[in-house]
Amino acid sequence: MFNCASLFAGIGGLCMGMERAGFNTAWANEFNLDCVRVYKDNFPNSNIIAGDIRELSVEGNNLAPVDVLHGGFPCQSFSAAGNRLGFEDERGKLFHQIIRLIEEFGEKKPKMLLLENAPNLLIGDDGEWIETILTELQLCGYWVSKRNCLLVDANKHCGLPQRRERLFIVATSQDYFLDNPFDYNFDVVEKEDIQNFIELEEVKEDYYYLDKDNRFGSKLNEDLSKKPNYSLSQLRKTYVRPVEYGFCPTLTANMGAGGHNVPFLLDAKGLRKLTESECLKLQGFPETFKLPPASEMAKGKIYQMIGNSVSPRVSELLAKLIYNYLSENLDENRLAV
Ligand SMILES: C[S@@+](CC[C@H](N)C(=O)[O-])C[C@H]1O[C@@H](n2cnc3c(N)ncnc32)[C@H](O)[C@@H]1O
Structure with missing residues (x-):
């Protein structure tokens, strides 16, 4: 060895x-x-x-x-x-x-x-x-x-x-x-199907959903509601960046800075960002990879380290x-x- x-x-x-x-x-x-x-x-x-x-x-x-x-x-x-x-x-x-x-x-x-x-x-x-x-x-x-x-x-x-x-x-x-x-x-x-990486059927905790009054909410909604399920969209500093269907935008360490660059999707409960586990999977980590519980590490830090990897x-x-x-x-x- x-x-x-x-x-x-x-x-x-x-x-x-x-x-x-x-x-x-x-x-x-x-x-x-x-x-x-x-x-x-x-x-x-x-x-x-x-x-x-x-x-x-x-x-x-x-x-x-x-x-x-x-x-x-x-x-x-x-x-x-x-x-x-x-x-x-x-x-x-x-x-x-x-x-x-x-x-x-x-x-x-x-x-x-x-x-x-x-x-x-x-x-x-x-x-x-x-x-x-x-x-x-x-x-x-x-x-x-x-x-x-x-x-x-x-x-x-x-x-x-x-x-x-x-x-x-x-x-x-x-x-x-x-x-x-x-x-x-x-x-x-051959590219794998994005559906294998996203838990669309599972409604997540409130943390992941965009505030109803967020000023970009309507733009994200407009982009995502006319696209197939599992489509993703990304909030940049001042605009919404559409993403080609079937792809996730490149995940970066900026995801940790206020969560703005974490890609969004539309599910039954509303506009939600990808969870840390979804991001990990999209980076190619196995589902067995362990992340600390929210009580022990801020989610922003976890997104950042995933984006950096x-x-x-x-x-x-x-x-x-x-x-x-x-x-x-x-x-x-x-x-x-
Ligand atoms: C691009 S990331 C590395 C990704 C990692 N190699 C992987 O395989 O996933 C760069 C890393 O360097 C670390 N780093 C930056 N400055 C450092 C320093 N002065 N000493 C040690 N580590 C440092 C950062 O904390 C960060 O985790």
């Missing part, structure tokens, strides 16, 4: 995909204590270190060397929807912490890396951001180039009824491998390729011990 470790673990979307592919998670790091709570509830045997990555150190935290280090580093400063300050932003600078930790492993650097971020990272700042990242990884001893920057979409490549394209950078260690063959074109798969269906797709690659290539191509 191969080991992996997770930086910026969130609630464990990447970890879940890695574990489904057969990896054992040796340790993980995350500084948001709500995420840590949810992570622990769902990965009870894991060693998650709660704290800022800037305080994490291989020696100080006794971090075990791993076969694969993965990390979905914060994307707000690189995303098209964010401030686009890149490495000028404190959150953008966190990428350098990954490099610092890899270097701290010395001769025991991870054999492979899997990094996740927003697709805009590939083109932002006229390509300077991705050049910086690739150059730093190469200087650390990894085979990686633009060919190994893979765009994977939760809908197109995994069948979820949510368009959610993310960038994955796969790097292989020059100490263990002769090259980096990760330049796949993923197969396009990597879809386990997407991470599983990549994790299986990485697992197979390690199984087939590690021994014969191994150059260093």
